[in-house]
Amino acid sequence: GDSVTQMEGPVTLSEEAFLTINCTYTATGYPSLFWYVQYPGEGLQLLLKATKADDKGSNKGFEATYRKETTSFHLEKGSVQVSDSAVYFCALHGSGNTGKLIFGQGTTLQVKP
């Protein structure tokens, strides 16, 4: 079945460092891909998404490119801030129309001043 694998956390960076969180997926067909972020004490918020191969999603300085050849959707940011500290979830929506999102296990990011 469909699945999403994220790099294990936690990831600890200093402010202004470059961020990469790896995400790879297994799915049949052409899934839509998402990154969600969960700040402490809150629910998940959509960060960015891409619906077809080679699409680049971007928001708040974060970017991710849908790479079908490597089945990946890695999240990047050039310069992280303390306020980016959160848990990041990669997810896919595959074939079918039951609204089912498949999530990775989440990666905790901690940014230190």
Added chain:
Amino acid sequence: ETGVTQTPRHLVMGMTNKKSLKCEQHLGHNAMYWYKQSAKKPLELMFVYSLEERVENNSVPSRFSPECPNSSHLFLHLHTLQPEDSALYLCASSRDIQGAGGETQYFGPGTRLLVL
């Protein structure tokens, strides 16, 4: 601002109790979802409702009983839970059930449940 609210935010219950979680969305969406978030595990989809009809039941034990009286409200009724059911329960909504285009799901803040 997500437009999805959940109550209560925290709940402690014994294994013989009966309680209900409530979710309300103010976004005019047609689809609503319950997820379970346990420590160190991926989010698990529990139930999906579209226009008040259940369209997905992900092999969830019968001690969890959902109810969707209208497209704005979703409940999760709990009875005779086990300690391993302790988790964060998240509600979400979307304009419609996700098709190939990738509808965005909007999440509430969750209810932190502890079963003693």
